[in-house]
Amino acid sequence: MAEAYDPGNIFAKILRGEIPSQRVYEDDAVVAFMDVMPQGVGHTLVMPRAPSRNILDADPATFGPLFAVVQKIAVAVKKAFNADGVTLMQFNEPASGQTVFHLHVHVIPRFEGVPLKPHSGQMEKPEVLAENAAKIRAALGS
Ligand code: AMP
Secondary structure, three states, rough: OOOOOOOOHHHHHHHHHOOOEEEEOOOOOEEEEEOOOOOOOOEEEEEEEOOOOOOOOOHHHHHHHHHHHHHHHHHHHHHHHOOEEEEEEEEOOHHOOOOOOOOEEEEEEEEEOOOOOOOOOOOOOOOOHHHHHHHHHHHHHH
């Protein structure tokens, strides 16, 4: 049997405002924020407010609003960082590489010839994350 959703997970805390995050977008259903250990400049996470561990236990009604925002963020990060492309990643359960058990999609700007850094690698400086978040917000607004 699948494990139950744990409301004490770190992204649930971010949703409740109990720990800080660099948010770039939010609406009634979805929040997008900077990954603190980016695999590339502008690495953003998009999550539904609705609780589920991952796609295996999510209500299918979650995916429409979630992927509408994933697209919005993909377009914005490509523009904000003048990227050549955008990689989406999404992990389900530890065997797949998932480390935080609240459904989320990784949106990562990509540049020709530049490999991704390791998953959950090095912490980025808060001021760099803030600067990149501001660029994404600007791209979303224009
Ligand atoms: P996953 O392995 O798909 O569950 O990815 C979790 C992601 O969350 C990793 O890329 C981490 O770098 C990132 N992460 C962990 N803690 C935080 C946090 N407090 N704020 C933003 N991103 C985080």
